[in-house]
Amino acid sequence: MDIFQLTAVELGQKIKEKEISVVEAVQKFMERIEATEQDINSFVTVDKEGALAQAEAVQKKIDAGELTGPLAGVPVAIKDNMCIKGQLTTCSSKILGNFKPTFTSEAVLNLQKAGAVIIGKTNMDEFAMGSTTETSYFGPTKNPHNTAHVPGGSSGGSCAAVAAGEVPYALGSDTGGSIRQPSSFCGVVGIKPTYGTVSRYGLIAYGSSLDQIGPVAKDVTDCAAILEAIASHDSKDSTSVQREDYDFTAALTDDVKGMKIGIPKDYFGEGLDAEVKSAIQKAVNVLEGKGAIVETFDLGLVKYAIPAYYVIASAEASSNLERFDGVKYGFRAEEYEGLHHMYKKSRSEGFGAEVKRRIMLGSFVLSSGYYDAYYLKALRTKALIKAEFDKAFAKYDVIIGPAAPTTAPELGKSLSDPLKMYLGDIYTISLNLAGLPGMSVPIGKDSKGLPIGMQIIGDCFQEKKMIRAAYTYECATNKEHETIAAMSKKEA
Amino acid sequence: MAKQYETVIGLEVHVELATKTKIFCGCSTEFGGAPNTHTCPVCTGMPGSLPVLNKQVVEYAMAVGLATNCKITQVCKFDRKNYFYPDNPQNYQISQLYLPIARDGYVEIEVGDVKKQVRIHEMHMEEDAGKLIHDEWDDSSLVDYNRSGVPLIEIVSEPDMRSSDEVIAYLEKLRLIIQYLGASDCKLQEGSMRADVNLSVREVGAAEFGTRTEMKNINSFKAIARAIEGERARQIELIEEGRQVIQETRRWDDNKESSYAMRSKEDAQDYRYFPEPDLVPIVISDDWIAKIKSQEPELRTEKLERYKNEFAIPQYDAEIITASKTMADLFEATTAICKKPKKVANWLMGETLRLMKEHAIEADDLKFSPENLAKLVLLADAGDINSSVAKEVFEKIFTDDIDPDQYVEEKGLKTVNDDGALKSAIETVIANNQKAVDEYKGGKEKAIGALVGQTMKAMQGKANPAKVNEMLREMLK
Known part of the structure; x- marks a missing residue:
């Protein structure tokens, strides 16, 4: 079997059984990347030398019996907003185009402890702002299923890299759907955990109260294993939570008998593509067939999630991005007269249009005289949305709906109408506002051959129920990891 | 207007x-x-x-x-x-x-x-x-x-x-x-x-x-x-x-x-x-909140009252000493060692304030240790050094925090309590200063001062002036 078709856990097993060495695995993926990158552009940085050095070190530890976990020796790609010591970390922005951090983010450290080999940093929407990976300073990433389409965003590089078989798994980050929506568009599995589950230390912040790091992989088993590796209580992140359970792989059971699934009618109304809708209905039927109890219900306040989200996320972003000023690191304009001119020129030249739009929006909603009308109101809306979900989870174990209203749009069709692009986040952002976990699971393709994802939503700290539903669906449908693409055409 | x-x-x-x-x-x-x-x-x-x-x-x-x-x-x-x-x-x-x-x-x-x-x-x-x-x-x-x-x-x-x-x-x-x-x-x-x-x-x-x-x-x-x-x-x-x-x-x-x-x-x-x-x-x-409240140390007002009651320190002195936490801490630590609050207060109110003015420093910047001040208080109190020597030693403590025992020893500043030596010095002074002796005997009380001074000089400052005075009067009877 082709190594690119293997899941991370399957590859880990083969490494453990010495069917393949870590160095060989890394070399194979490097070859794959070399062949596919010109079409896909998933990576900002590919660290071949570093990866081979890590591979040798990890192999020694595996041989010595020091590394025994399922991910030992398996290559991984990291979204370019997570700091890795000494390695370029750009957030796909010109302003951080030359930035090398002095420390490594906690989630990546946790992966390294599990024996992961980091092969590179993946492309993203600039500072994670966008839904298509087209706002990257380093050019758009393309959807491996059809390179005329976007991979989604902002973790488009991570999702496309996994879908294209460039890497077995990757880390993404999700502030308003940035793992789930591109996972849906690329036909991979992605989890956004409960807020506080994975440390944000070392994640370059977009919306601090909403950001979470999570796994992107070919199947549910991988995602559970990766989440188990990266989740930890971290005293360096005050919003990190000490959870009762970290054993997410324990939820990999093929059984949903008696599980109560709520289907929010509000997620299936106007704006939802008919093919996406019927695919989800079919998928839900599969779970019902396996013994789940399915019921529709009214989830309130859905339409208020988008304005509340864009107010809160932009406000936090406007402040989080103030540190990029040309003083200490990153890009500084070449010519300027005095400090304030340097600030203005460096930021004007260093940030892209979407980032500037959100900085302006965020600065506006926080400005004196508008704070109560916008920011405070958005915070109240956030609390009410959480209360709506609390009501729903009093009745249901999980909630199921679409991850996005459509399949992946064509390149160049989204950025011209940012408001429309923002509306595409309607099914994902309320989870970030409420802190809930959610995941996207591939459930088929539309008539154009583009993947469709189903979103499973859990209550806070109930990832295991969500994982169990996803795993059961996967088992029932005889999943096939489809590694695509652009490249297979060429090989053919 | x-x-x-x-x-x-x-x-x-x-x-x-x-x-x-x-x-x-x-x-x-x-x-x-x-x-x-x-x-x-x-x-x-x-x-x-x-x-x-x-x-x-x-x-x-x-x-x-x-x-x-x-x-x-x-x-x-x-x-x-x-x-x-x-x-x-x-x-x-x-x-x-x-x-x-x-x-x-x-x-x-x-x-x-x-x-x-x-x-x-x-x-x-x-x-x-x-x-x-x-x-x-x-x-x-x-x-x-x-x-x-x-x-x-x-x-x-x-x-x-x-x-x-x-x-x-x-x-x-x-x-x-x-x-x-x-x-x-x-x-x-x-x-x-x-x-x-x-x-x-x-x-x-x-x-x-x-x-x-x-x-x-x-x-x-x-x-x-x-x-x-x-x-x-x-x-x-x-x-x-x-x-x-x-x-x-x-x-x-x-x-x-x-x-x-x-x-x-x-x-x-x-x-x-x-x-x-x-x-x-x-x-x-x-x-x-209760825990923080219970840990609240004695604040200035209470400390001032306590100094007056516990140590019989006058209001004015207590005010000056408690006006700086450093000085109050110094006072209490020194007193705890030598058990002579009144004497410690005198050092702080007198020489310390004078030297602070001379060196233009604030009470918060006082650097000497309570141990050394306590030793000095005990030395002076035991009559081991006289008051002018004590002032000299204190100045050293103030600037360099020296150990007074060691300093007095090294410099040979101890008061001579050997009555024999003092007596023979006084005899020499009486013999060599007939004029002053006559004046004193003639009722000029002040003349004794010159004789005390001469004796102290002969003793290289290491005698207790009060004692010299007393012995002179006795010997001139």
């Missing part, structure tokens, strides 16, 4: 807290390290870093709040204050606006014989900024982030003060409370205590406040008094000329003894405050 004006003053006082580490990271707060050596990704605002609150900061702030009769905000939060400046590495300062740690307190001040309360509007916790150093040589500015993230509390008073005397009394009171709590050393010169003065004037009897200005950069009590007098005169002059006082921030230049406008209200920045999402709310339980 000229109009009578009243000055209305409120203060914003920043105090650096005496924690060992910074407010949001583990870096040292020590003053004066080489630039950017007490720094980490958090206090230099590196991307991806996150703040973690130092609990000691909350406890010091609670202690100061409780000691100034404030209500503690039991769910309090941090907010971000956004403004661009290179000394502020994230371009926002983590501070408190909406739910500050303490509110609605007061302290009592006394000016002359008049007691009054100055109300405290609120007190909040925040991080200090770094320092900019301008390099004249290549016309660039350098930033030192050692101070970035040092914890501060800002204490905002109500506009309750009416004169520079009241302002100084209020600042002295705050300084003593905070020093006694051990929450800060409150040194104005080193910047661990800084005051911004909000001042307006109005005609006596007016109901409304006048337009106020804010003065920054005042770093001594004397400069604060001068700045207040200067600003009062400036505002009165404007009003008398029929001009308007403009609401603005002014910088006091103590060398020129005048202030200049920094920015007007129109230029005032919009700080776009919002709750700091990287920190969780601080929930302060009744138990925690």
Whole structure:
């Protein structure tokens, strides 16, 4: 079997059984990347030398019996907003185009402890702002299923890299759907955990109260294993939570008998593509067939999630991005007269249009005289949305709906109408506002051959129920990891 | 008749807290390290870093709040204050606006014989900024982030003060409370205590406040008094000329003894405050408050009373000694060793104050150890050294904290208590100073002084003058 078709856990097993060495695995993926990158552009940085050095070190530890976990020796790609010591970390922005951090983010450290080999940093929407990976300073990433389409965003590089078989798994980050929506568009599995589950230390912040790091992989088993590796209580992140359970792989059971699934009618109304809708209905039927109890219900306040989200996320972003000023690191304009001119020129030249739009929006909603009308109101809306979900989870174990209203749009069709692009986040952002976990699971393709994802939503700290539903669906449908693409055409 | 004006003053006082580490990271707060050596990704605002609150900061702030009769905000939060400046590495300062740690307190001040309360509007916790150093040589500015993230509390008073005397009394009171709590050393010169003065004037009897200005950069009590007098005169002059006082921030230049406008209200920045999402709310339980309250050390007022009662120290002396935590600590530690409070107080009130004046240092800067002062007290008390020797030794203790036992031994300054030696010295003096002897015997009492002096000289200063006097009188009978 082709190594690119293997899941991370399957590859880990083969490494453990010495069917393949870590160095060989890394070399194979490097070859794959070399062949596919010109079409896909998933990576900002590919660290071949570093990866081979890590591979040798990890192999020694595996041989010595020091590394025994399922991910030992398996290559991984990291979204370019997570700091890795000494390695370029750009957030796909010109302003951080030359930035090398002095420390490594906690989630990546946790992966390294599990024996992961980091092969590179993946492309993203600039500072994670966008839904298509087209706002990257380093050019758009393309959807491996059809390179005329976007991979989604902002973790488009991570999702496309996994879908294209460039890497077995990757880390993404999700502030308003940035793992789930591109996972849906690329036909991979992605989890956004409960807020506080994975440390944000070392994640370059977009919306601090909403950001979470999570796994992107070919199947549910991988995602559970990766989440188990990266989740930890971290005293360096005050919003990190000490959870009762970290054993997410324990939820990999093929059984949903008696599980109560709520289907929010509000997620299936106007704006939802008919093919996406019927695919989800079919998928839900599969779970019902396996013994789940399915019921529709009214989830309130859905339409208020988008304005509340864009107010809160932009406000936090406007402040989080103030540190990029040309003083200490990153890009500084070449010519300027005095400090304030340097600030203005460096930021004007260093940030892209979407980032500037959100900085302006965020600065506006926080400005004196508008704070109560916008920011405070958005915070109240956030609390009410959480209360709506609390009501729903009093009745249901999980909630199921679409991850996005459509399949992946064509390149160049989204950025011209940012408001429309923002509306595409309607099914994902309320989870970030409420802190809930959610995941996207591939459930088929539309008539154009583009993947469709189903979103499973859990209550806070109930990832295991969500994982169990996803795993059961996967088992029932005889999943096939489809590694695509652009490249297979060429090989053919 | 000229109009009578009243000055209305409120203060914003920043105090650096005496924690060992910074407010949001583990870096040292020590003053004066080489630039950017007490720094980490958090206090230099590196991307991806996150703040973690130092609990000691909350406890010091609670202690100061409780000691100034404030209500503690039991769910309090941090907010971000956004403004661009290179000394502020994230371009926002983590501070408190909406739910500050303490509110609605007061302290009592006394000016002359008049007691009054100055109300405290609120007190909040925040991080200090770094320092900019301008390099004249290549016309660039350098930033030192050692101070970035040092914890501060800002204490905002109500506009309750009416004169520079009241302002100084209020600042002295705050300084003593905070020093006694051990929450800060409150040194104005080193910047661990800084005051911004909000001042307006109005005609006596007016109901409304006048337009106020804010003065920054005042770093001594004397400069604060001068700045207040200067600003009062400036505002009165404007009003008398029929001009308007403009609401603005002014910088006091103590060398020129005048202030200049920094920015007007129109230029005032919009700080776009919002709750700091990287920190969780601080929930302060009744138990925690009770614990901090129970740990409150003896404050100045109680200490002063205790000194009077326990040690029989006069009111005036007790006031001077307790006016500085350093001196009070010195007094108590010394007394604990030598058990002679009255004598210790005398050293502090006499020689110590004299030498402080001579060396132009503050009580907070006293460096000598209680052990050495205690040894000196015991040496003098046992009659092992006479009082002039003791003064000489104390001066050495004051400047170099020498061990008096060792010093007296090495220099051979011990009083000779050998009556034989003293007697023979006196006999020689009597024999060689017939004139003075005659005068004394002739009833000229003062003549004995010359004989004592001669004897002391013969003894190289190592005799007890009282004893010499006594023996002389005996031998001249």
